[in-house]
Amino acid sequence: MSVLSSPYFHDEAKAFEHLESIVWAGGVVCPHCGVVGGRVYDLSGVRSKPSKKNPEGVVRHGLKKCGECRKQFTVKVGTVFEHARMPLHKMLQAVHLIASSKKGISAHQLARVLEVQYKTAWFLAHRIREAMRSGDLATPFGNGGGAVEVDETYFGVKSGRRGAKAGTAHKFGVLALVDRDSGTMRSFTFDKFRAEQIHPIVLNNIAREARLMTDEAKMYKKIGRDFAEHGTTLHGARQYVDYQDRTIHTNTVEGAFSIFKRGMKGVYQHCGEQHLHRYLAEFEFRYNTREANGIDDRGRAIEAVRGIVGKRLTYARPHVEG
């Protein structure tokens, strides 16, 4: 027995039941008319139209009919899984693999494990990353006066800037905020480390009563005035924790960055600018649902599946890359 021996990883009917138990935990929702917990009929035994490959058609798993609007649907409608051709049980395997690999998993490896085409694996991985993206900005960090660490980092090389060596203008910029009380992070991409890009992110995501923790960069000095307290460490002088007040440091956010950087270096070597936010979402998701926050691999995969509801990839088909 192993984690992967759960029936929903191998049996298509069980896979649908598993997804339904997560997505419809609060009652079945008809995606057509929006009725919650209305009359819904199971249409078992329905087969698709015969084709050359399947002269008798294939079983349509999880098919339901809404008693209100009389339309048919499955739990996949309206989720990032809707238009994927792969069987659902394989996609659940992919969710588990991505959710449990600390540094991520490349599309090539995913393709080998699932025995699917590289392109198929690439698209699926991006669908799952989209599911991991949290759009929840309801509660600002540092609510109640807690400490929030803010730091920026640079990595990779922007397209068309391969020759550049010095400075940071040719690299991707990432700003991360870590809420020490909840142990969770939020990350954002920025183009230039300037007040007009950085200040709004900080103001929109951190409560005014928070204790802001940053390094000595000038940028943060001005931003820090908006908060109850601003603690800084002098990284230039190799001082990483304040000697008087040991709670003043940015070591947590730097730890989060190091996991991200190791993953991006080792697994996702060629990340296009237009996909960076999704890779960030993947790392952020795993960080926020890590063991230290009381969530194991199985729980993390369920969290990821929960995120698939109502999140469809709305952009036009992007071109595939490593």
Ligand SMILES: [Zn+2]
């Ligand atoms: Zn309906």
